[in-house]
Amino acid sequence: MSRPKALSGFPELTPEQRIVEQQVLDRLREVFELHGFASVETRAVEPLGTLAKQGEIDKEVYAVQRVAAEPGSAADLGLHFDLTVPFARYVLEHAHQLAFPFRRYQVQKVWRGERPQEGRYREFTQADVDIVNPGALPAHFDVELPMVTLAALERLHVDLALPPVLMRVNNRRLAQGFYAGLGIEDTVAVLRQVDKLDKIGPDRVAALLVDEVGVTPAQAQACVRLATISSADASFVDRVRALGVSDPMLDEGLELLADVVTTASAYVPGRLVADLKIARGLDYYTGTVYETELVGHESMGSISSGGRYDSLASDGKTTYPGVGLSIGVTRLLVPLLGRGVLRATRSVPTAVVVALTTEDQRPAANAVAARLRERGIPTEVAPEAAKFGRQIRYADRRGIPFVWFGAGEGETDEVKDIRSGDQTPADPATWEPPAEDLHPRVVAGG
Amino acid sequence: MSRPKALSGFPELTPEQRIVEQQVLDRLREVFELHGFASVETRAVEPLGTLAKQGEIDKEVYAVQRVAAEPGSAADLGLHFDLTVPFARYVLEHAHQLAFPFRRYQVQKVWRGERPQEGRYREFTQADVDIVNPGALPAHFDVELPMVTLAALERLHVDLALPPVLMRVNNRRLAQGFYAGLGIEDTVAVLRQVDKLDKIGPDRVAALLVDEVGVTPAQAQACVRLATISSADASFVDRVRALGVSDPMLDEGLELLADVVTTASAYVPGRLVADLKIARGLDYYTGTVYETELVGHESMGSISSGGRYDSLASDGKTTYPGVGLSIGVTRLLVPLLGRGVLRATRSVPTAVVVALTTEDQRPAANAVAARLRERGIPTEVAPEAAKFGRQIRYADRRGIPFVWFGAGEGETDEVKDIRSGDQTPADPATWEPPAEDLHPRVVAGG
Numbered sequence: 001m002s003r004p005k006a007l008s009g010f011p012e013l014t015p016e017q018r019i020v021e022q023q024v025l026d027r028l029r030e031v032f033e034l035h036g037f038a039s040v041e042t043r044a045v046e047p048l049g050t051l052a053k054q055g056e057i058d059k060e061v062y063a064v065q066r067v068a069a070e071p072g073s074a075a076d077l078g079l080h081f082d083l084t085v086p087f088a089r090y091v092l093e094h095a096h097q098l099a100f101p102f103r104r105y106q107v108q109k110v111w112r113g114e115r116p117q118e119g120r121y122r123e124f125t126q127a128d129v130d131i132v133n134p135g136a137l138p139a140h141f142d143v144e145l146p147m148v149t150l151a152a153l154e155r156l157h158v159d160l161a162l163p164p165v166l167m168r169v170n171n172r173r174l175a176q177g178f179y180a181g182l183g184i185e186d187t188v189a190v191l192r193q194v195d196k197l198d199k200i201g202p203d204r205v206a207a208l209l210v211d212e213v214g215v216t217p218a219q220a221q222a223c224v225r226l227a228t229i230s231s232a233d234a235s236f237v238d239r240v241r242a243l244g245v246s247d248p249m250l251d252e253g254l255e256l257l258a259d260v261v262t263t264a265s266a267y268v269p270g271r272l273v274a275d276l277k278i279a280r281g282l283d284y285y286t287g288t289v290y291e292t293e294l295v296g297h298e299s300m301g302s303i304s305s306g307g308r309y310d311s312l313a314s315d316g317k318t319t320y321p322g323v324g325l326s327i328g329v330t331r332l333l334v335p336l337l338g339r340g341v342l343r344a345t346r347s348v349p350t351a352v353v354v355a356l357t358t359e360d361q362r363p364a365a366n367a368v369a370a371r372l373r374e375r376g377i378p379t380e381v382a383p384e385a386a387k388f389g390r391q392i393r394y395a396d397r398r399g400i401p402f403v404w405f406g407a408g409e410g411e412t413d414e415v416k417d418i419r420s421g422d423q424t425p426a427d428p429a430t431w432e433p434p435a436e437d438l439h440p441r442v443v444a445g446g
Numbered sequence: 447m448s449r450p451k452a453l454s455g456f457p458e459l460t461p462e463q464r465i466v467e468q469q470v471l472d473r474l475r476e477v478f479e480l481h482g483f484a485s486v487e488t489r490a491v492e493p494l495g496t497l498a499k500q501g502e503i504d505k506e507v508y509a510v511q512r513v514a515a516e517p518g519s520a521a522d523l524g525l526h527f528d529l530t531v532p533f534a535r536y537v538l539e540h541a542h543q544l545a546f547p548f549r550r551y552q553v554q555k556v557w558r559g560e561r562p563q564e565g566r567y568r569e570f571t572q573a574d575v576d577i578v579n580p581g582a583l584p585a586h587f588d589v590e591l592p593m594v595t596l597a598a599l600e601r602l603h604v605d606l607a608l609p610p611v612l613m614r615v616n617n618r619r620l621a622q623g624f625y626a627g628l629g630i631e632d633t634v635a636v637l638r639q640v641d642k643l644d645k646i647g648p649d650r651v652a653a654l655l656v657d658e659v660g661v662t663p664a665q666a667q668a669c670v671r672l673a674t675i676s677s678a679d680a681s682f683v684d685r686v687r688a689l690g691v692s693d694p695m696l697d698e699g700l701e702l703l704a705d706v707v708t709t710a711s712a713y714v715p716g717r718l719v720a721d722l723k724i725a726r727g728l729d730y731y732t733g734t735v736y737e738t739e740l741v742g743h744e745s746m747g748s749i750s751s752g753g754r755y756d757s758l759a760s761d762g763k764t765t766y767p768g769v770g771l772s773i774g775v776t777r778l779l780v781p782l783l784g785r786g787v788l789r790a791t792r793s794v795p796t797a798v799v800v801a802l803t804t805e806d807q808r809p810a811a812n813a814v815a816a817r818l819r820e821r822g823i824p825t826e827v828a829p830e831a832a833k834f835g836r837q838i839r840y841a842d843r844r845g846i847p848f849v850w851f852g853a854g855e856g857e858t859d860e861v862k863d864i865r866s867g868d869q870t871p872a873d874p875a876t877w878e879p880p881a882e883d884l885h886p887r888v889v890a891g892g
Contacts, residue, residue: 003538003539003761004496004535004538004539005539006539007489007491007493007523010489011489012487012488012489013486013487014543014544015484015485015486018484018485018486018487022485033795033824034819034823034824035819035824035825035826036795036796036824036825036826037795038461038465038794039461039464040459040461040464041458041459041464042458043453043456043458044490044557044569045453045456045569047453048513050450052513060512060513060514061512061513062510062511062512062513063511063512063513064508064509064510064525065508065511065521066506066507066508066509066559067494067498067506067507067508067509067521067524068506068559069559075513077453078513079510092449092450093449093451093452093458094458094460095449097460098460098461099843101829103794103826104461109490111490113513113515123489123490123491133829138830140805140808144827263809263812267812267816315448315449316448347484347545348545348549349479349482349483349484350482362586363709366709366713370713373480373481376480377480378479378480378482379482380481380549381590383547383584383587384584397545
């Protein structure tokens, strides 16, 4: 075959980029597990009926069918397009094997048959955290889940040089209670207009509320004022109160949102604001909603979103409310890698190449490599016996910092740091590279 | 919906079983990286034309098509059925970004539209290691690749209580040279009969060689005698020589296979034998071939196989020979988990649950948890304020070893080992669980 072409919408990383992705996934897993979340993987396929129930997303599903199936027979399976629908099915199917409340994280690829465009992928990796419980799920989990997600994203910022994030949080019951207190019943219709605030501005939104939803100009003004409130601490509560609306559901929403903001300011300072215009997934979430932007890269859109859903899964007898967030790993990383914001210090795990001047040395070189590996030092033996310069070039092309010389030559072995040129005597039983050279590191690019 | 049913052939693990799988995958990754292999992931789909080229496997491919595609239009993508075909395509597509010889490992799910049966899966995880190089690939890589694979499998045995393995190795050039030395040209026809040795015995194979392949009875006897030779050291060479056949290709094969056996006996003693009846993938491999059984579980079949392929990939100008092995992670683990051979010491990552007697304590409990997590101790806060017994039960159901009491109560905190019942004063800034309790461990079941 001639050189294959890339498939649009199916990004593939180079080995160096993959090292960045691996370290990102490692940090996410570490933080999720520190918070007691257990890993789950679900099969890649679900019955098309389960996937199609989600309504709108229907057209984006990839159907899967054996090539050897009867011609003309209908496909009955599809690739999952998110990790929430499969998780809901997993909870119902395996409920008898799970301990509730069930805390799970799930890192897998998902597929959507979208028309490819900038920032849209047909195959991408998501990292989800959710808690579900049969019957009722206490409100404090609405506070915990964004903390876990922010702790994970903060770890990427501190350890791996990713930009910091800002999470915006709102509560649908707060809005619903406020509108009810104003005498407006159709929450969804109002939110649909309020959602346009950033695009068309407060005046146009107020006009649309009057013209399309049929509220009074005074009601419309109050709705717009509510939506423009945002704060990094609990001061938003007084600003909402100052609008003079009262309702029990509003109180409940204010209290919960204040708890989220207050807890966040202690746990991950500066990374979360209450923002009362956030609407997200109008028909899906039932309480707190979250979205997250990457500071300095806001045009990338939300890189982590989620919320509370009061009926994630139901088997007819038991309903499982849940709350959770999803981090768009591919959506986050591919643009940052493409823009050179992040890179790995080398393209291979190898820290040391053991050089050979003749093939006869290979067993001795293998023995040196084995001793280094026993102590956790990633080591390769040179692919061929070659002169000094060629061995150095082999390491240099891959960013491998050290070349080992003299294995099996009966004299003292030596190891060369090819960056500084320093060459020193070394014993394979004791020599260690500096800790920062042991594994490739992820650093800011440029 | 009512409780969903499992899909046959798509195994899903419980959270506890998934901990076993994660630790298996962690160990494989660690060993591959210690040997300098870089991780690659390829997209899940390939053009059907690329997949169909592999001939026989054709019927087992899952085709993928957007639900919204034109009715009646033909699918042009399929899910990959192994990691070798996608890797060959990746090498051709990204050759300009790779450094050769290119050492890669790849751990991903693959899909086959097979009729499900015992030990066959429609979705399963493989872990592959391969080295490829444009033009020519030195023979010492035929020795290195089984060493890496055996080191990885040995790590699973030593660290995670999996059974030990036995790898059987042969060389197609050895057989081809031997047959040529006997005056037989159709190597494939002979191997096809020799492959039946274990099933039908030497006499029937010899008869088939005469009847079906048309060799003389003396030639048939020599072929059968060759196939019955096996040894854990290089002594097989003398036994082959004693058959009195000589040929340059035979010499070459003997030398390489002796090198594999000798190196293995030093690097991973007792885990590899030369076995001259191993045929594997008749039309595919061109040199050394490997297959591996789990000692005590031989009926599971080969759990790691591979070989040398002299034309893994070609873009018309450049050909890339390669050598590699694949570990069938699902094929290996699902039966062992099902038989209870392996289990995890708990079903969650959590080492400590911080108990609450009132909801007012939650912020103080969160603070204790945060301090423990800062020091790498996986910690949850109890989902609800409850009495002593209920908190213990919460931990016990999940296998969590420690429960923390007294957070924010103004007195000294205490931590209880719920297995022994020991309760001792503890400071969240300094207390540590015993190292073996920090993370779930994988242990022999039963």
